[in-house]
Amino acid sequence: MSTATVSTLKGARLPKWSPYAIAGGSVGLAIAIGLAAGLDSRVQWGLIAAILFIVGTYGIAARVEGKRQAKDRIATSLVWVAFLLAVIPLVSLVWVTVVRGIKVLDLYFLTHSMGVVADTEPGGGIYHAIIGSLEQVGLATLIAAPVGVLTAIYLVEYGRGKLSKAITFFVDVMTGIPSIVAGLFILSLMLQFEMQPFGFAGSLALAILMMPVVVRSTEEMLKLVPNELREASLALGVPKWRTILKVVLPTSIGGITTGIMLAVARIAGETAPVLLLVFGNPFINTNPFEGAQSSLPLYIYQQYANSAGSGAAYDRAWAASLTLIAFVMILNLVARGIARWKAPKTGR
Amino acid sequence: MDTTQITDTPPPAAQPTATEQKRAARGATRPGDRIFLGLSRGSGIFLLVIMAAIAVFLTYRASLAISKDHGNFLTTFEWNTGLQEPVFGIAVLAFGTIVSSIVAMAIAVPVAVAIALFLTHYAPRKLSGPIAYVIDLLAAVPSIVYGLWGALILVPHMNGLFGWLDDYLGWTGIFSWQGGAPRSMLTVGILLAIMILPIITNVSREVFRQTPRMNEEAALALGATRWEVIRMAVIPFGRSGVISASMLGLGRALGETMAVATVLSPTFDIQASLLDPGGGTFAQNIASKFGEATEFGRDALIASGLVLFVITLLVNGAARAIIARRAEYSGANA
């Protein structure tokens, strides 16, 4: 069969620069339409340009290259558009927080409370909130980390049968508890026993949120420890509990630490339970077991909510946000660093 | 025969060998083993006790409030707990919670899936690693920061979009706008979408990355374009993973408190328009009303929290059921 006349392999292709040309054309056209119709929002211009680009790409590509190629091009543009679209708010969030946060963030801000400063006035700081956050999160970790790790050890090393199935199931359920519900639970206890807000109540709610996360991540890590290691140790006559303590845990300690740190980072940003249970307090209260405290996320919310549009309060809210994000990010980065550094030892 | 066959070594699951079990049984008589087993089993039981306590106390406090409710707890469009004869119901909250979550999912899921595909199949390799890492970090940004950003930055930027939607889609009723501050369900939905985007993207990306290379090559060898490869091999493989990721996101959107409380200007009614301010969600209502609530009012809020808890449980349960069912069909791949 002679195929010299019609090639079956040569699809007509648009030149490489065509997407840029179509993009340029649609932006130009969109601006023209925007000006002509007197549309003043640039969001609208952008949307018109995006629609023109997609319709244009499909039309031109379908004509020249065929429907399948046109669909492929549409998919490619949509995927790119989705990515760029999502980048805008996320970049804006980080950018705005840094730019506005840096304004009042200084040593004074970090070392003073709001004790004698009205919410609408400039001045003051987040010292009391940092103290509150550290104490509440620290106490929550002291409760949740051992319970979570031990539970995971039970599930992986001992648990078979109904009890472990029930625990696995309810850990799953617990993972899905909204933070405000955890807060309400402790609140119901406080109502029951007629207690006033205090820092440790917040810790308890945070611990409830943290436990399932720790159990899950620790479980994953323990499962990565090869069975041969356990058997080798047991075969030497080492009791099981010493095998777990001396062989299993040291092998997976990096991953477990990472999991705990990520869980800490997560609860450090929780606001809702703290709002219900710790209440907020402009003064420095170093005792988490008595009296209302503040915390960083709660401070941000109250600066925003209680100050009726005062610029000074917003500045403080941004600065506190920056502090909180920095804290959470550093925890995340260090945790991932540990995970990477310890990874080879888990045999992966 | 040659032996280039690839054998996947299964991950070292913690299945006990016979000897290990025997040893464990014998070992349990040592004091050290008994203490350690007791501690770890005790922790597990402690978790169960907490769950039981949550259920019991929430239900008890909720029943205190509901028994004195002079309205219908499920259908009343009011939240007046301070009255002599208190009247409150969750209809508005349930509606608002579901609407805002639907809006969030409708925006976030397609975009997140697209970004996940972008990272696994479109982006230059040098770019996709760092981007994925950054998105991972963004998932850790506290919700209150999203709330602050939403209230101070996003809300002012919504005016143009709202006007436009009202002009062209106002006739639907859903997108009509009377010109109030754009602190409405749509804004809330968009903010929630932005918040759950990183988590859905991350999980989906992980799933797409695990698409067996050989399935993608099979599609390519049939003469599929990149998009057709994705439709034939990548998406069917990743569907259950994307569903579970979405449910994870949905769970967050349903229970999100601070971002909604900062952005929404709540009213206690149901309206068709997504653009006019008003409505409320369970979590937002609790946070907003808590401050001035009496003890009885707090019990009523606990009752609404219990409903939220049940809804999130159902969503998570549904997600797990879907995944289990899909796994039977697509699992035989090894």
Next chain:
Amino acid sequence: MAKRIDVSGLTAYYGSHKAIEDISMTVEPRSVTAFIGPSGCGKSTFLRTLNRMHEVTPGGRVEGKVMLDDEDLYGTGIDPVSVRREVGMVFQRPNPFPTMSIFDNVAAGLRLNGSYKKSELAEVVEKSLKGANLWNEVKDRLNKPGSGLSGGQQQRLCIARAIAVEPKVLLMDEPCSALDPISTLAIEDLIGELKERFTIVIVTHNMQQAARVSDRTAFFNLAAVGQPGKLIEIDETERIFSNPSVQATEDYISGRFG
């Protein structure tokens, strides 16, 4: 329908690593050509350059010419997607789409081009499954997932899927290496039948298999690990196995390979 492949001066890279160097050969239409050689000699890589699958691997690129009848697969304006439609491929491990039924697996390639009527589709699926000697075994469960079949059946399903789009050339990359002897025999019989309609190129590690199924055999080798693979010789299978012209070929075939 089958087409001739004419390769000249082909070199393929993975990033900066040269995998195969300066290969030239002709593959006759309606015949089976086998590629043999030690592991790492680039025979699979070479196979993948014949339908432009090599460039799918990150860093993969190719220099040289591959003429399919009178068109260069690497010429300007050639669409790799159309190339792969003309040059089908069967892989080392059976890879049916796990979420698709047997029917949908075979129809997958056809559906890409859209406009098929249901009856037409069913006809092509039946013809392809018959062509792959699988029809009798699966005709009652066309709607069951393809992953439920045995390994050998899965591989024949993949062959049915590949021939459903009526390619000109069929490339097979060690199609039997993951199968048991009986399934292997079934596939080898099938190859004998398929060569009536297609140009077939098969990579195999198994010299008996090459001797059994192929008309011509090409021997690839590499000077040392890390060196690019090269074509040592290509000839009638009978000659390669009885009286090869290069000493290295004889060493390899008789098992005296270092």
